[in-house]
Amino acid sequence: MPSPLAPRYPLVLVPGMLGFVRLLLYPYWYGILGALRRGGATVFAVQVSPLNSSEVRGEQLLAQVERILQQTGAAKVNLIGHSQGALTARYAAAKRPDWVASVTSVAGPNHGSELADYLQRHYPADSVKGRLLSALLRGIGALMSLLETGYRGPKLPVDVHASHQSLTCEGVALFNRQYPQGLPDTWGGQGAEEVNGVRYYSWSGTLQPGKTDRGRNLFDGTNRSCRLFAKTFVREAGHCDGMVGRYSSHLGTVIGDDYPLDHFDIVNQSLGLVGKGAEPIRLFVEHAQRLHLAGL
Numbered sequence: 001m002p003s004p005l006a007p008r009y010p011l012v013l014v015p016g017m018l019g020f021v022r023l024l025l026y027p028y029w030y031g032i033l034g035a036l037r038r039g040g041a042t043v044f045a046v047q048v049s050p051l052n053s054s055e056v057r058g059e060q061l062l063a064q065v066e067r068i069l070q071q072t073g074a075a076k077v078n079l080i081g082h083s084q085g086a087l088t089a090r091y092a093a094a095k096r097p098d099w100v101a102s103v104t105s106v107a108g109p110n111h112g113s114e115l116a117d118y119l120q121r122h123y124p125a126d127s128v129k130g131r132l133l134s135a136l137l138r139g140i141g142a143l144m145s146l147l148e149t150g151y152r153g154p155k156l157p158v159d160v161h162a163s164h165q166s167l168t169c170e171g172v173a174l175f176n177r178q179y180p181q182g183l184p185d186t187w188g189g190q191g192a193e194e195v196n197g198v199r200y201y202s203w204s205g206t207l208q209p210g211k212t213d214r215g216r217n218l219f220d221g222t223n224r225s226c227r228l229f230a231k232t233f234v235r236e237a238g239h240c241d242g243m244v245g246r247y248s249s250h251l252g253t254v255i256g257d258d259y260p261l262d263h264f265d266i267v268n269q270s271l272g273l274v275g276k277g278a279e280p281i282r283l284f285v286e287h288a289q290r291l292h293l294a295g296l
């Protein structure tokens with residue numbers, strides 16, 4: 001029986017760079033799908049090219065949205081994208097606003113990632129270091145696609161260079177010129193609530209010493225990586241989740257931008273290891289209720 005608090009339209013969860021649906025038994029949206037389904041929502045975790053441009057990923061997403069609309073008989077979907085998944089969802093909504101009720105950016109680099117800028121400066125694509133990094137990413141991507149058990153579909157194309165360009169501040173600025181829907185007019189501000197009939201939302205976290213590096217995150221390698229990556233930030237030094245800056249994440253209605261969550265905690269990675277007092281799953285459950293109340 002559908003829950004009276006469930007969103008009207010299916011939720012489609014879109015992963016970030018090097019994203020997946022499930023590696024062997026291990027899900028990307030750890031504990032999140034189950035919690036949303038217990039709340040009565042219809043939820044799909046989709047896969048798009050783990051390493052490619054937001055435009056290529058966005059076209060793949062549209063193909064999957066079309067299938068979901070046919071399968072469920074729903075008129076629209078709610079897109080929720082983590083990291084590059086947010087840009088992917090924004091592209092899809094810009095192209096087919098008639099298919100999309102809302103776009104929610106979860107730690108999305110909506111104005112680019114300073115980590116990607118750092119890598120571009122220190123590991124340029126035509127240098128030995130750059131080629132090694134690119135080979136490493138391709139290797140990780142290939143290994144992950146071997147372990148993927150949640151996606152059944154055609155082989156997805158890989159373009160490491162396009163993937164990287166889609167995440168730098170310069171690359172995202174170009175993307176934003178073509179697909180500005182929901183972006184704030186001023187740095188640190190909020191964006192339009194609704195554009196072309198699509199509602200826009202965002203939330204994100206920041207590294208908070210004493211909180212995000214404590215609790216169960218003490219044992220979490222991805223939190224250590226985020227602390228290291230955070231050192232590459234200049235403009236938003238001290239105000240980032242390790243991969244995305246606080247203000248860079250803003251899109252549409254900003255639900256919150258300083259939750260004590262690193263870039264992986266925000267989707268309950270790894271294995272639900274998060275810092276002291278953090279509740280990433282609750283943010284998704286509350287958002288499903290928010291979408292329901294907005295009639296979406």
Ligand code: CA
Nearest residue numbers: 220269270273
């Ligand atoms: Ca963690």
